[in-house]
Amino acid sequence: MKPTVAIGFLGSTLDAAKFDAGRWSRWRPTVGLTMHEDLRIDRLVLIHGTQHARLAAFVALDIASVSPETRVEMQVMDFTDPWDFEEVYGKLLDFARAYPFDPDAEDYLVHITTGTHVAQICLFLLTEAHYLPGRLLQTQPARGPGGAAGTWNIIDLDLSRYDSIATRFAADSAESTSFLKSGIDTRNAAFNAMIDEIEQVAVRSRAPLLLMGPTGAGKSQLARRVYELKRVKRQVKGPLVEVNCATLKGDSAMSALFGHRKGAFTGAAADRAGLLRTADTGVLFLDEIGELGLDEQAMILRAIEDKRFLPVGADREVDSDFQLIAGTNRDLAACVAAGTFRDDLYARLNLWTFALPGLAERREDIAPNLDYELDRHAEREGDRITFNKEARDRYLAFATSAEARWPGNFRDLAASVTRMATFSPSGRINVDCVTAEIARLKRLWMGGADAPDALADLLSPEQLDALDPFDRVQLAHVVETCRESRSLSEAGRTLFAASRRQRTSTNDADRLRKYLARFDLSWTDVMGDR
Template structure:
């Protein structure tokens, strides 16, 4: 059986008493813990100062009389000021680090009833941090009856051992993660893993965070929710300040970020605090940080590291303590390699980097986000709109299919749902509305990509028919259409398209072969030429 070793301070007031028989009518914490029927104290490490040597010897003698099996080991620790937290913690840390703990053969209890409040706090912190590998021990007198032994209870700081506390922590963690996701029940495993990690980092660290991902992936919304989560936990007291760095150029960038003094440049007619100072005590979100100039990057780096910066036109530094979240859709590693982004700033930002996937890589999350956007529309317009069954199935099939590229990510989805809801005054999105929206999205994405091939096919087939053709077939059909448009006849186009394979056949009918290919898509040679 492992031995029980108790570590605790001698109580210079609570353990002291008249040195006659009346002392046995008084509760004395250090004596009382050795008098418990259900607590065996094999070893007592009695911490005390030099001026309490006499009391320590007296208490040791009394313990011997009530618990002869207890070995008392006085240990002298002197404090110049027993209420100085830094001094007390440092001395006790030195004690803990030098003590020969043997957890395999001894169980340790840390008695926190005696000693100054500062000493009790320090013992708690050292035990909670596992510098002392034990449980806390609390003793108290029994109320209403003269009992020198009092009572005791142990406190295990391993919170996982307490079911109700563990459940509360788990529920709190789930709520925090759900909060970061906007309450959306996302299904993409990779994204959920990222959010879980961000939640842990955000609540435990004030270091900068770097959110990377395509435009519209939700970086701005996530940054604001991280701020709200930290503010709710009282980790931030200042505001959330957001700036799109792509809009900052030249003097305007320096002035907007770091502020300026009146007359610093033409047009500076008054002092300006700047965004960094406005974010003091709160959070600064620099979206598209890769667009900042090198000079601004250097000043941002100093502001992160030293919390100080120099406003334009000022000879006096300003200070601001803020947490930074940076966002970018650029590959900053490539930007560093090309000299467009400072390597020292990237190194500072790269401690916590999270890559947010685009909507096309999170097809499982499209359906819950559709419901979220409908709820958001209802709240904004005070009008509830839903899909009918056929329309919902059609839209989901398109949205999660290979032809939906979602180049604008969640912005595209949000705009799409808003358009369909607005065009459904009776509160029901029908199949016709969905077909119109699908065609609109196809045109939008074709225009965004500058894709001449898809533009050609869309003109011939129509945007709605184009959505039903696989990207593989589109590439082949685009080449066929190009050749047909530049050929005088069906036979001439066939000869060009099958120039290689026709060499291996004894007889050929290239025109028939091409005609049958076009028929797969409901097209004829004349139709392709005409359109």
């Protein structure tokens, strides 16, 4: 067995006693430490101040009488103020760094029963950080007579070894994770793993969080839940300040974000604190941060790093200590490459980046989210709406199929539930209501900008990228009209119906043929095997 070395402070009160036989009937922590048959102390490093040298020698003599095998090693350590945390920690750290520890040859116990509370806390922290390479040792008096030795126990800082504590930690973490998911029993493994990571980061870090994902994926709601979780954990006390950066344009962006002084510009009739100052001690959520101009980005970076910034028209900087959560549906790395987003700000935001998947990538989560949206409708309208079984099965069969694209993600789902609930005054959504809603969704998606691209099977990706949005929409409509027509002439008559009425002679087929040729397309290309 390796020899055991104990390290601890002399207890100037608890270890003191009159030099008579009565001292052996009372518990003295440092002496009692060496009186246990089941705990052999081969060496005791006894830390004490110069003014307690006589008591230390007295204690060493008593230890020699009850435990001759224990060698007492005196360690003088004087403090100007033994209640000054910085001084005590600094001197103990110097001691730990200088002491010739040899964990391979010796076992170390750090006795935290004696000394001031500040000293005990410092010993705990230094042991936890492994500056003192040992385990914590706690002693206490025993009940009843003859308790001079007291009792002892080892505190293992690996809390996972304590089943009850580990269980409570796991339950608390699971509760926090459920909170971030708004209590929704999500089933997508990748999403659940990401939320687990966000929960750990939210409670352990004050660094910025970057939430990426398509519109409607839930970035704003998740940011609010992160804020509420940090409030529950008492990590922030200020407000949550939300701003959609896409609404901040021109000169007003600087004023809205950083505030201004009275008279800074025309119309500045009074001082304005600005959103960053309003978020002091709280959380600032900058949604669509990729929409900010480069000047605003530079000032945001300074505010994140230094907690200081200059309001418009001011000659003195102001402070604001906030945590930033940023959201975007843009690829910020691509924006950096294009020169529209600062690389230093992106580097600062990119420590904790989480990409939220769209609803189409989480089809197994549609069912629990459907129930969540019904609950939200009940809270909002005071009217509980439910599905009958056949209608629910019909809706979920469509919603989880490849036919349902969900371009607006959870916003689409929320709107769909609201419509069905509104059209079900009896309180039950039936098959007819679901059938009508499915048809409505198909029409909305086919007519929207996010509809399946009719050009994808006609043009190469390079050709599509070269199209202006106007030309792309127009050409897609032309292709759709062609495919609904029986001939080139019929398609031409449909497309040019208004303009052909103003001409005496027309050749709509030729006009359409020339239009398609602009994009290297022919009637045969468009119609394919139709």
